[in-house]
Amino acid sequence: MTDLSLGGPTPDVADDGVWLACVECGDAIAPFDDVVYECPDCGGLLEARYADYPTFEEFSGDGVWRYAAALPFDEGVTIREGNTPLYTVPEIEAEADVADLRVKHEGANPTGSFKDRGMTVGVKVADRLGVDRLACASTGNTSAALAAYGARANTPVLVLLPAGKVAAGKVAQAALHGARICEVDGNFDDCLDVVAELADRGEAYLLNSLNPFRLEGQKTIGLEILEQSRDAHGHLPDRIVLPVGNAGNTAALYKCFRELVEAGELDKSEVPKLTGVQAEGAAPMVEAVENGRDYVERWDDVETRATAIRIGNPVNAPKALPGIYDTGGTAVAVSDEKITEAQRMLAEDGVGVEPASAASVAGLLKLRERGDIDADERVVCLTTGHLLKDPEAAAEAGGDTTPVPADADGVLDAL
Numbered sequence: 001m002t003d004l005s006l007g008g009p010t011p012d013v014a015d016d017g018v019w020l021a022c023v024e025c026g027d028a029i030a031p032f033d034d035v036v037y038e039c040p041d042c043g044g045l046l047e048a049r050y051a052d053y054p055t056f057e058e059f060s061g062d063g064v065w066r067y068a069a070a071l072p073f074d075e076g077v078t079i080r081e082g083n084t085p086l087y088t089v090p091e092i093e094a095e096a097d098v099a100d101l102r103v104k105h106e107g108a109n110p111t112g113s114f115k116d117r118g119m120t121v122g123v124k125v126a127d128r129l130g131v132d133r134l135a136c137a138s139t140g141n142t143s144a145a146l147a148a149y150g151a152r153a154n155t156p157v158l159v160l161l162p163a164g165k166v167a168a169g170k171v172a173q174a175a176l177h178g179a180r181i182c183e184v185d186g187n188f189d190d191c192l193d194v195v196a197e198l199a200d201r202g203e204a205y206l207l208n209s210l211n212p213f214r215l216e217g218q219k220t221i222g223l224e225i226l227e228q229s230r231d232a233h234g235h236l237p238d239r240i241v242l243p244v245g246n247a248g249n250t251a252a253l254y255k256c257f258r259e260l261v262e263a264g265e266l267d268k269s270e271v272p273k274l275t276g277v278q279a280e281g282a283a284p285m286v287e288a289v290e291n292g293r294d295y296v297e298r299w300d301d302v303e304t305r306a307t308a309i310r311i312g313n314p315v316n317a318p319k320a321l322p323g324i325y326d327t328g329g330t331a332v333a334v335s336d337e338k339i340t341e342a343q344r345m346l347a348e349d350g351v352g353v354e355p356a357s358a359a360s361v362a363g364l365l366k367l368r369e370r371g372d373i374d375a376d377e378r379v380v381c382l383t384t385g386h387l388l389k390d391p392e393a394a395a396e397a398g399g400d401t402t403p404v405p406a407d408a409d410g411v412l413d414a415l
């Protein structure tokens, strides 16, 4: 049985008040002695734990490292990640007919996705462990972020991508930042199987969201949403709607809220309802939630134009499903058509996102229509990546160009 409770005594293996705990068997593991991703005893997922969980008063500065008191270090390998905008989106708010709608746009991070928040912490841990190669499997954004942070830390990066299924902007980023890019004849889940084996053999340090330290960095999305919401209108959101791939963010947000409850900063009743959205062609988490299961069954064949969430085996499901159930949230699948429609709606409010990001808005609209979200709710939709990540999808979703002669009258005639 998964046990995600915090608190209790600090084990001997803790290093400066930080340790890793197995969420299945409860074993405590020293955080920085050896490279470890899963419980050596039972293979369960690991989670970072702390002797103390901070209050909001302990945070200062901006960006991810504003929240150093909630992280394993005072500083990381940084290119100034975090501090992303929480936008109002008047047109979509009216369409969704909810009390308040904001969009937390993670596309505003240095490499254009929330993955930067995880890497600033994860690459720092790699540095501390003294590894000489970083690696990840990726639907694109993880590789772009790891390539940039690896470059910053001067550590070689290996990325495994599903051949032909990664958006152009992301491959370009990984290439320019100097990662070694291997295109695998298989899907993302196959890539992860391979890179996990390389990591097991000690050939590379794994920086997929299986790595518990990445999720520590991604926790700061939740902290920012709460602080920004309070500043904007004096209330916390009732619900956070987010796209789900490997369910790392869902797990990270839930951990953020559990820590705030543990610190006495948040009442359990105030915790926003975590609401996951997947594409219809890659929806194993939705299937699990619809059947009330606490595990997912792997989908071997997945397809969606939202390539960032084209994942059939969400590795963080054991941490994320309890988050959805415990907060009173839900999960929903949306069609690629609705994703593109939502991408256009966001663009009309001035917010440019890649397809996977728009799934959050498509999910909100579908759940409102079904009556699963009430009109009096305050909602935050997470948009995970920038429009320029997938220029092809953006061009297809947008209007056509108009050929004109090189004179003003010609242009006016064409309008």
Ligand SMILES: *Cc1c(COP(=O)(O)O)cnc(C)c1O
Binding pocket: 113, 114, 115, 141, 142, 209, 243, 244, 245, 246, 247, 248, 249, 250, 308, 309, 354, 356, 357, 384, 385
């Ligand atoms: C990685 C990614 C996701 C999926 O996030 P998980 O934490 O794996 O669920 C969604 N959208 C974008 C743009 C991403 O890069």
Ligand SMILES: [Zn+2]
Binding pocket: 022, 023, 024, 025, 026, 027, 039, 040, 041, 042, 043, 044
């Ligand atoms: Zn274990």
